[in-house]
Amino acid sequence: MQFIVVRGPERRMREIERYLYAGQSVISEPVPNMFGSHMVIVESQSDNAQYVADRLMSGMFGAVVFDTREDADNYIAGEM
Secondary structure (H helix, E strand, O other): OEEEEEEEOHHHHHHHHHHOOOOEEEOOOOEEOOOOOEEEEEEEOOOOHHHHHHHHHHOOOEEEEEOOHHHHHHHHHHOO
16 A cells, blocks of 8 residues: 655645545645645545546646655645
C-alpha cells in the first residue's frame, strides 16, 4: 500500500476522484497549505501509485508518493 499527497486549488479537489482507479480512494479532507492550495491524501492498494501520481500531474495537480501514511501526514504538516 502507498499514499499520494495531492495538491491543487480548493475548487478542483473534487476532480481528483476522476483520476483514480479501483483500489484507490481519497482518505483525507482537503487541508490548506501555506502556499494557497489545498492537499488531500490518496490511498493506493496497488503498486501503481507512481503511475497515478503522474496521471494527476498531467492534470496540473501536484502529487508526491509515500510508502507510509505517517510520511504523507508529516509532509502535509510541513506545508502548513
